[in-house]
Amino acid sequence: xxxxxxxxxxxxxxxxxxxxxxxxxxxxxxxxxxxxxxxxxxxxxxxxxxxxxxxxxxxxxxxxxxxxxxxxxxxxxxxxxxxxxxxxxxxxxxxxxxxxxxxxxxxxxxxxxxxxxxxxxxxxxxxxxxxxxxxxxxxxxxxxxxxxxxxxxxxxxxxxxxxxxxxxxxxxxxxxxxxxxxxxxxxxxxxxxxxxxxxxxxxxxxxxxxxxxxxxxxxxxxxxxxxxxxxxxxxxxxxxxxxxxxxxxxxxxxxxxxxxxx
Numbered sequence: 292x293x294x295x296x297x298x299x300x301x302x303x304x305x306x307x308x309x310x311x312x313x314x315x316x317x318x319x320x321x322x323x324x325x326x327x328x329x330x331x332x333x334x335x336x337x338x339x340x341x342x343x344x345x346x347x348x349x350x351x352x353x354x355x356x357x358x359x360x361x362x363x364x365x366x367x368x369x370x371x372x373x374x375x376x377x378x379x380x381x382x383x384x385x386x387x388x389x390x391x392x393x394x395x396x397x398x399x400x401x402x403x404x405x406x407x408x409x410x411x412x413x414x415x416x417x418x419x420x421x422x423x424x425x426x427x428x429x430x431x432x433x434x435x436x437x438x439x440x441x442x443x444x445x446x447x448x449x450x451x452x453x454x455x456x457x458x459x460x461x462x463x464x465x466x467x468x469x470x471x472x473x474x475x476x477x478x479x480x481x482x483x484x485x486x487x488x489x490x491x492x493x494x495x496x497x498x499x500x501x502x503x504x505x506x507x508x509x510x511x512x513x514x515x516x517x518x519x520x521x522x523x524x525x526x527x528x529x530x531x532x533x534x535x536x537x538x539x540x541x542x543x544x545x546x547x548x549x550x551x552x553x
Contacts, residue, residue: 302505307538308339314358321514323478324352324420330360330427330478330488331389334495335362344387345379347372351393352426355454366530368403371407376415387498388415395425398434405464405506413504416494419460421475422511425429430516434458437535442516457535461508465541471503473542478512479529483538484508493550502546510536 297303307313310332318324335341344362348354350369369374372390378538380388393459397405397419405417422502424442425431431444435457449457465473472494487509496506510532514524543551 308336310335310344310361311534312359312361314445316359317355318352319515321512321524322352323422323505323509323511326478326484327418327420327487327509327511330484330491331391332360333488334492335387337389337492338495340387340495340499343385344389345383347375347379347388347390349390349392349396349398350427353393353420354427356391370396370399370404372396373401373404373413373415373417376417377408377411377413380413380414380415386416387495389495390415390417392417393426394419394421394423394435394460395428395431398458402434402458405460408465409464409473409504409506410467410469412471413528414498414501415504416498417504417506418491419506419508420511421460421508421532422513423457423537424513424516426513426516430513435460435536437531442451459536459547461506461536461541464504464506466503467542469504470506471544472497472505472540472541472547473508474506474540475508475510475529475536475538477533477538479510479512486538493547496550497544497547498545500550502544504547505547508536510538 346364348356348366376388421429423435432442436449461475473488477483490507495509497505512524514521
């Protein structure tokens, strides 16, 4: 992107990340994938690792993530991003590898992949976007759909007696000894966005330092499939999702804690 010319009496405080392309978005209005993309890109720029980063796109709403990041990218089969990340990181140990996955990709068909990768302490970072629904395929119930939440495949609300309870992935992955840093954040307001960026940066630094597996779960919205306006979706998520999926760290190794205290 061409450099922005700033008048001499003005200071540039906000710019377009080098790690993002200028592609037009395919995401729905109000979708927070774009916000999360930007945060990842800003962190890659600040850590100066863009030219050695490899991202892995999932199957889901962010299947076209490779269009938005100006880094090397690969496309994995549904749920297999952690397996691909494992291979890429092991044969390219100097690369910075991350997977970008939704709740269907990571917490349903890819559950075994992410659990075993984390348990082995694979040196890559996962950005896990949890919007409590299957977005790309029409709004069906996901592993993270809340009790009583209405979806196209649970029109009377999720019945836990039949479908079980939503899976708290941050707690599950945080309990594995190979995990160095696991946290759950949200992008519903400016404060949450800032905290999410800090968490993403810590996660990538944990990888760079070789501490172990790292994952940032990000609570997100899906106004289209929730049948709400973007503002209503943000308010609903703040009121309902955070109660079931509490924000905060679920795994912080001693090495990572030292980073956080800098």
